[in-house]
Amino acid sequence: MNAARFSALHQRNRLLLQTAPLRTAAQSRRVLTTSIPVASPSSSSPSSGHGHGHGKAFNSSLAVESIAHSDPAEFATINQFETSQMFLEPISPIKQHEKLVQSGVLRSDPHQIRIIGKLQRFWEQVLKYDPPPIPEAKTSDSLMSRLFSRAPPVPETAPASAPKGLYLYGDVGTGKTMLMDLFYQTLPPSITRKRRVHFHAFMIDAHKRIHAAKMTMGHSGGDPIAPVARDLAKEAYVLCFDEFQVTDIADAMILRRLLEGLINHGVVCVITSNRHPDDLYKNGIQRSSFIPTIELLKSRFEVTDLDSGTDYRRIPRVLSHVYYHPLTPENKAEIDKIFNSLTCPTPTAALQDPVIENRPITTWGRTLHVPLSTSKVARFSFEEICGRPLSAADYLEVTKQFGTLFITDVPKMGMDKKDMARRFITFIDACYESKASSCISYLIFVSSEVPIYQIFSDESAGSGKGISDHMRSVMDDLGLSPEAVGSSSMFSGDEEIFAFARACSRLVQMGSREWAETASQ
Numbered sequence: 001m002n003a004a005r006f007s008a009l010h011q012r013n014r015l016l017l018q019t020a021p022l023r024t025a026a027q028s029r030r031v032l033t034t035s036i037p038v039a040s041p042s043s044s045s046p047s048s049g050h051g052h053g054h055g056k057a058f059n060s061s062l063a064v065e066s067i068a069h070s071d072p073a074e075f076a077t078i079n080q081f082e083t084s085q086m087f088l089e090p091i092s093p094i095k096q097h098e099k100l101v102q103s104g105v106l107r108s109d110p111h112q113i114r115i116i117g118k119l120q121r122f123w124e125q126v127l128k129y130d131p132p133p134i135p136e137a138k139t140s141d142s143l144m145s146r147l148f149s150r151a152p153p154v155p156e157t158a159p160a161s162a163p164k165g166l167y168l169y170g171d172v173g174t175g176k177t178m179l180m181d182l183f184y185q186t187l188p189p190s191i192t193r194k195r196r197v198h199f200h201a202f203m204i205d206a207h208k209r210i211h212a213a214k215m216t217m218g219h220s221g222g223d224p225i226a227p228v229a230r231d232l233a234k235e236a237y238v239l240c241f242d243e244f245q246v247t248d249i250a251d252a253m254i255l256r257r258l259l260e261g262l263i264n265h266g267v268v269c270v271i272t273s274n275r276h277p278d279d280l281y282k283n284g285i286q287r288s289s290f291i292p293t294i295e296l297l298k299s300r301f302e303v304t305d306l307d308s309g310t311d312y313r314r315i316p317r318v319l320s321h322v323y324y325h326p327l328t329p330e331n332k333a334e335i336d337k338i339f340n341s342l343t344c345p346t347p348t349a350a351l352q353d354p355v356i357e358n359r360p361i362t363t364w365g366r367t368l369h370v371p372l373s374t375s376k377v378a379r380f381s382f383e384e385i386c387g388r389p390l391s392a393a394d395y396l397e398v399t400k401q402f403g404t405l406f407i408t409d410v411p412k413m414g415m416d417k418k419d420m421a422r423r424f425i426t427f428i429d430a431c432y433e434s435k436a437s438s439c440i441s442y443l444i445f446v447s448s449e450v451p452i453y454q455i456f457s458d459e460s461a462g463s464g465k466g467i468s469d470h471m472r473s474v475m476d477d478l479g480l481s482p483e484a485v486g487s488s489s490m491f492s493g494d495e496e497i498f499a500f501a502r503a504c505s506r507l508v509q510m511g512s513r514e515w516a517e518t519a520s521q
């Protein structure tokens, strides 16, 4: 099969695997309540976590509840495939993988097959697993005692019946996320308390909840992480974390107690990461405080690497024209032309959804102004998106709101622009993730001083000089020669090198014609 056909099929599969027809929750409720034959009523409730049908006796009210309460991104992962499984025995990860390989959508890869075997075992254990009930927070009618009510203490150990989780690490583009999604998507709908989440988004949510818990506790003090762990465990006892990484001391400090709390409440997880647990938060501030988290991961997870050696993002790499360089008047005019054609295709469209200056969008109570946008297309200069102290939360919000982004005037970044370079990488991650985890059609146009892959190139490092063997091998794997992308002494720690290499890999994929074609569907 030629590469383009292969990729088109793959992208279609990705949509099939990951996206739902965009129905409203009300529509879904109607579909589900009218068409699912309700088997014998289950004694379970979403919060108690008991009694799954395991593909035999599904409780439609639970399914409805989980869908009705989902946010749009999570709702999007409830797909046709899953809905059709309501009537059937659940299809296992092995079987689903076989089907996808047979239909030519996925390539057969022995390394991935080894991991599928592990996911299959875990999946079978999860289906048999009956998570312990999550104790209710003590409440009382009095306002004071409600305010000061405490979550019951977190159990001291994980339930003996809880299966060990899977921690899957390896190089970029080797299929970790795809495999984790295969596991998640084949969980039967009877397992309603499940969540698939990108690690950035999870931590943002956790920080918000911890902040809220602290506010509720007021001056009485207490541990705000315990009630958060309890609430999270109540919402989902099967958690899939994509791209676990720890670069931030604030995350490092809360992760141990949060993870411990989740695990001891009976939550089981699949985690993907580019790093072995021993290499997480390497060289981080107060790393010694993080060591117990590493030990926890190693003891409660089967840690396994996906040493596939193939970066599937490299297949294929036909570039369409979404990146423009250098910053000449002709290229500027070209970018303006595309922006105008997407924002004002007809006079009526321009009236109905006009380009607005400084549209406010709010995240975390802060307001970010989008310089130029319609409801679907936004345009920033590099300075506007990376020259300000914006965070992953802001970038996720931007990608959540707009399906098409224009970033203009991206300069070549050296040591003097290190912070901006880091933000740009975070931004690329947010763009890539919003495509992967939701079904928002998504496109990015960039104008840059030098070819997009060379924006991180640092002349002072010299072409190919000052580059570690490790970085060279990551680049080789990505098919990016230091001559093509330049070397960068700017990125020193292992985490940064990975993030940099991954950003280059993702830029390649986001510049491919197949990416653009899927985005415009």
Ligand SMILES: Nc1ncnc2c1ncn2[C@@H]1O[C@H](COP(=O)(O)OP(=O)(O)OP(=O)(O)O)[C@@H](O)[C@H]1O
Pocket (backbone or CB within 6 Å): 010, 014, 105, 106, 107, 108, 109, 112, 170, 171, 172, 173, 174, 175, 176, 177, 178, 179, 243, 272, 273, 274, 311, 312, 313, 502
């Ligand atoms: N066996 C395969 N056949 C075809 N496509 C594949 C295969 N494995 C993975 N892919 C595709 O390759 C791309 C990269 O895979 P994926 O995102 O799962 O990699 P990853 O290891 O999670 O990368 P990263 O560490 O950068 O997040 C995806 O579009 C994925 O669907």
